[in-house]
Amino acid sequence: MTSKSKLSLEPYKGTRDFYPRDQFIQNYIFSVWKKVVEKYGYLEYGASILEESELYRAKSGDEIVKEQTYTFTDRGGREVTIRPEMTPTVARMVAQKRRHLNFPLRWYSIPNLFRYERPQRGRLREHWQLNVDMFGVEGVEADAEVISTAYDIMKAFGAKDEHFEIRVNNRRLMNYILAEHLSLTEEQSHKASKLVDKMHKMEAVPFSKAMQEILAEKSEMFLKVLRVKDVGSLDPSILNSAGGQELKLIMEKLKAMGIKNALYDPAVVRGFDYYTGMVFEVYDLNPKNNRSLFGGGRYDDLVGIFGVEKITGTGWAMGDVTIRDFLETYNLLPEYYPPVGLYICHLNNHLEDANQLASDLRSQGLNVAVDLTDRKVSAQVKTADKENIPYVLVVGEEEVKTGKYKVKSLKNSTEHTLDKNEIIAQVK
């Protein structure tokens, strides 16, 4: 305890410190998220980071809770898990108050989530994630709307259609293809799905070969289905299945909404079992960084795990780490600026005057910081410059006498002599 040098300066493994410039970016990302989803009428909710471990076991199984979450026993003997995702929590909240909530529900949240695993690019132990969900609408209109919110957020960040792609599929359709069209066993379906998930990462030949090993004589038939790029070109029996019709409708709606970079992709599977209908993933199209950014889908049976009547849901989630990487890649992050509009420097014996002026300006709604050091003026101004503060002025004998201040813009080096009211107009 006495050894000061032993204390680490690093943040805990897989977590980040947010210095003001990092927090600025974080706030920017959050503000874009909020602005867009609130435009669609989504309401913000929140919850504790702690949940009973049982909640995740019911959904994901013992293995995942044990090996990939922060789980501990509290002093009352309860098993507790720090939330690794928000969906079980929101499903719980919806189930609990289902009689008092006004469906359809449009809800969003920006929780921080924790998972215990080895950190790597795009995947840390703590991250923040926008969760957008709609409950109580069974039709594909809800699916199309949630995809549309995802699209609008990408556009609000300044992404162009050619930067990303929305790949859409449907679980019901996939199940039809596997179980009805190909009449596969459970095991074959499972293995084939896992393989399909890797389709875009593999070369065509090894992929076909691997599929052959799983499906034998049926593999060619499946590979043919996987090659279909346009919903309309699907085998009529597939297209006419319930899942096929859903997919067709969603694609039409997205097109009607003016979303041009959405397309059918039979390779979109998504890891979790709880998806029951539409699934989608947003892909980064940068050749150097070709990967899934985020995604979501329809989960009509999830609320039912609480033993209540069926409440349908559809939604998606996007993490701050991956979107930040994406925005950096495309140079879409905003330039840093502090909330301070004016930095007041002062000469000897005029600190009181500087504080008085600051106080007056603050009461008029300006964000003003006073340099409280007795350093020379050049050092004070330099501080303002390094902090990206747009305006600076110096309080001295002359200013106090005349009530006029030389306000300098540090951006373009112009200087104007202004009184208080003029300062307010200028800096605001």
Place this chain on the structure above:
RNA sequence: GUGCCCGUAGCUCAAUGGUAGAGCACCGCUCUGUGGCAGCGGCUACGAGGGUCCGAUUCCCUUCGGGCACCCCA
């Protein structure tokens, strides 16, 4: 959880089995009423522990940290 690669100053890098240097950044001065430019000066490092060796930043092991791939994907 598995495999491979990496760890020198705040950052990006260099040299070396005989304890290390640059650029940028930072602090100060030139410049006691105004930042950016320039000059001068200053600060800061071999991730940690152990082994081999007369001697280790360099070689070996462990550990911690980082990167990539796999696993998993919430």
